[in-house]
Amino acid sequence: MKKxxxxxxxxxxGLSAAAYAAKAGHEVHVFEKHDQPGGRARQFQTPEGFVFDMGPSWYWMPDVMEDFFRDFGTESAAFFQLISLNPQFDMVFSDGVLSVPEKLEDLQKLFESIETGAGENLEKFMEAARYKYTVGMKDFVTKPAHSWLEFFSPKIARSALKLDLLTNFRTYVSRYFKNDKLRMLMEFPVIFLGAAPQNIPALYSLMNYGGYALGTFYPMGGFYQLVLAMQKVAENQGAHFHFNKNIEKINSRNGKIESIVSNGSEYFFDEVIASCDYHHMESLLDIADRNYNEDYWENRTFAPSSLIYYLGIDEKIPNLKHHTLFFENDFEAHIDCIYEEKKWPENPLFYCCCPSKTDANVAPEGKENLFLLLPVAIGLDDDAEIRERYLLQMLGRIEKQTGAVNLRDKIVYKRSYCVRDFVKDYNAYGGNAYGLANTLRQTAVLKPKMKNKKLKNLHYAGQLTVPGPGVPPAIISGKIVAAEVRYNK
Incomplete structure (x- = not known):
């Protein structure tokens, strides 16, 4: 039945759900509060000629994106050009730099040069990670997770031990590698899953495979090209997009949503998919219709927020790669500040993306486009003085690493983005940037439910529900919820 x-x-x-729901023959309308699609993955241009992706910049797990396009009879190459980065990224330590090569066999040689036997151990680690990736991304994370019974298939049962669901990631990595740099390199991908490595299931070594083995890519024109491509796919299926449409109220009756109110106008629908912030969506409902109360959200473990700077630099910066991780300071101390102490770190780690090293169209000739990201705890005070203090720290460390001089004086465009901006723009709970942490206690069935328990036609998608944070999981989440709506009676 058409809905x-x-x-x-x-x-x-939301983009994914729109495409799949429209393909199933439904009349689909997407409401977006901003003037463009993408949510956290929006893009903006400056009068000075810089083009900034606002959020995601790591194009990992490319097969998930290709699966999406293949489901609609096309491919990413029909919309944008993907560049494989070599090196994938640099990781800066206090005593040197690890440059992660494009090919896995070259990474094995690098590991072996640092620690005897580590090359062979990396091969074993990646073989196990490949298995987790195959089972995890194709079977485990593709379920709506209403009940544990969904995971009692013979294949998943046979795979239970190999998936290492009950082993923590830190312990798992230490079985393979002893060198601190190698262990930090392997632990890095799970930081943005929202918890310390010792609190993340070893299942997520699949991320190491999805990144280091499958490669790190860049869509020419910026990550936003993926947003535009998915929007086009959805529109080709018949989906309608409505921008500058903030949702102000949800009207329900007899256990169903009857209508939504946007910009003072009322719209009637058979089904509603909330791909916005889960907590914010619930705040629009009557208390009796919410899945969770405030105590529930206060006791969740959230992934970090971020201090982000978008900078236009009036010269080319030498010795800087497309992606650079600045890990010269104490990894554990920064992690504790995010998840335990919930305060600003004294000596932070941070990430620098310089897409103008790959793409001449994101900065004027002779200039550089910098995206700086420093992970922080949610809920922090983030006034202008605090932001500026950390900017100067980050610029100083870039100068030390690259040999650039007085970058502060060469900034021709500057914009910061932090906790309160995530709240303002995305209604993000606590100003979180990445959703809920994928901890042992917040995995699969233990995540907020995709279906509202009180309103039979309300569903949720995105980083606060199944499968979790990250671009590929969000795309999968949209596909899952579209199927749920399709079969909802």
Whole structure:
């Protein structure tokens, strides 16, 4: 039966849900509060000629994106050009730099040069990670997770031990590598899953495979090209997009959503998919219709927020790669500040993306486009003085690493983005940037449910529900929820 479906939010889960629901023959309308699609993955241009991706910049797990396009009879190459980065990224330590090569066999040689036997151990680690990736990304994370019974298939049962669901990631990595740099390199990908490595299931070594083995890519024109491509796919299926449409109220009756109110106008729908912030969506409902109360959210473990700077630099910066991780300081101390002490770190780690090293179109000739990201705890005070203090720290460390001089004086464009901006723009709980942490206690069935328990036609998608944070999981989340709506009676 054809349904009239409202999707609230046009981040990756909303774009994905729109495409799949429209393909199933439904009338789909996407409501977006901003003037463009993408959510956290929006893009903006400056009068000075810089083009900035606002959020995601790591194009990992490319097969998930290709699966999306293949489901609609096309491929990413029909929309944008993907560049394989070599090196994938640099990781800066206090006593040197690890440059991660494009090919896995070259990475094995690098590991062996640092620690005897580590090359062979990396091969074993990646073989196990490949298995987790195959089972995890194709079987485990593709379920709506209403019940544990969904995971009692013979294949998953046979795979249970190999998936290492009950082993923590730090312990798992230490079985293979003893060198601190190698262990930090292997632990880095899980930081943005929202918890310390000792609190993340070893299952997520699949991320090492999805990144280091499958490669790190860049879509020419910026990560936003993926947003535009997914929007086009959804529109080709018949989905309608409505921008500058903030949702102000949800009207329900007899256990169903009857209508939504946007910019003072009322719209009636058969089904509603909330791909916006889960907690914010619930705040629009009557208390009796919410899945979770405030105590529930206060006791969740959230992934970090971020201090982000978008900088236009009036010269080319030598010795800087497309992606650079500045890990010269104490890894554990920064992690504790995020998840335990919930305060600003004294000696932070941070990430620098310089897409103008790959793409001449994101900065004027002779200039550089810098995206700086420093992970922080949610809920922090982030006034202008605090932001500026950390900017100067980051610039100083870039100068030390690259040999650049007085970068502060060469900034021709500057914009910061932090906790309160995530709240303002995305209604993000606590100003989180990445959703809920994928901890042992917040995995699969233990995540916020995709279906509202009180309103039979309300569903949720995105980083606060199944499968979790990240661009590929969000795309999968949209596909799952579209199927749920399709079969909802």
């Amino acid at each position: 009239r479906i409202a999707i609230i939010g046009s981040g990756f889960s």
